[in-house]
Amino acid sequence: MRQRLSSEPDRYRGRRRVPTPPRSRYAAVVTTAFVGAGVVALGAGALPDAKAVSPSALADLEKAAATSEDLSARAADAETERASRTDEREDGLASTLAAAPEVWRLPLEEYHFTSPYGMKWNKLHAGIDLAAVEGTPYNAVHAGTVTKAGWYGGYGYCVIVQHPDGTESIYGHSSKLLVSEGQEVKAGDPLGLVGNTGHSYGSHLHLELHVNGKPTDPIPYLRDRGVDIQLQVDDLYGDVPVS
Known part of the structure; x- marks a missing residue:
């Protein structure tokens, strides 16, 4: 081997020389690679083919x-x-x-309360007025028998229902009637359609209650039975659908 002259630069100065691994390590690396490839091949072969x-x-x-x-x-x-x-x-x-005889209902589902019971134009307005779109169905407030279904003077087309205790409910100004005289109805049954017939000044339902043959303010009478006309609150059975 030629001896390095002192004037020649040292190529390895400042560096670490990595020792060359022995041949036995090369053999181990190669063997591991072949074994790993075999494992992969075996794993792939273990997966079932759809056709198999x-x-x-x-x-x-x-x-x-x-x-x-x-x-x-x-x-x-x-x-x-x-x-x-x-x-x-x-x-x-x-x-x-x-x-059931104790059930009372609102006569309409949607309406605007427009006129109360009391004196109006120097005479008694014997009921209440509920404005609604013409053709809106209105219903019986209580079970009973239809005693009037037809034209009734200033009421226009009118329905009168007599209830078991003798009380009468009167529904005026209808555009169409859906019941006939002598028919039995339940609370919530449709009686007719809201209209503007008779002495009327706009589409609405006129509702009266006669107790012992005399007109009675429907608001407190119905409120005592769980129905509030002004607040549009039905009785405790009001949200139960009627078949």
Whole structure:
């Protein structure tokens, strides 16, 4: 080996020389690489190919999927049947409550209170006026028998219902009547459509109550029975649909 002259620069000055690994380490690295490749190959071979799945396994999977769909359909049918039974029970309850003699209802669902009971134009305004769009259905405030269904002078087309205690409710200025004389009605049953017939100055329902044959202010009378005309508050059965 040639001896380095003192005038030649030292190429390794300031550097660490990495020792060359022995040949045994090269062998270990190469062996590890081959083993890893083999493991990967074995893992890939272990994954089942879709074409290699047996027909019986596919049939089992399809059967399980069909069973799941069938159970879901049965659950949906059962839920529909329960909802139907609930509706039937509610309808039956509503019919029973509406037929009960103590039930009183608002005559309209939406209206504007425009005129109270009292003196008006130097004479008694014997009822209250509820403005609503012409053609709006109005309903019986209480169960009873229709004793009048037709033209009634200044009331225009009118319905009168006599209740079991002898009280009468009068509905005036209708555009159309939906009941006939002698018909039995329940609280909440439709009687006619709001109109502007007779001595009327705009589409509205005129409602009167006669107790013992005399006109009575409907507001306090109905309020005592759980119905507030001015606040449009129905009685405790007011939110139960009538069948």
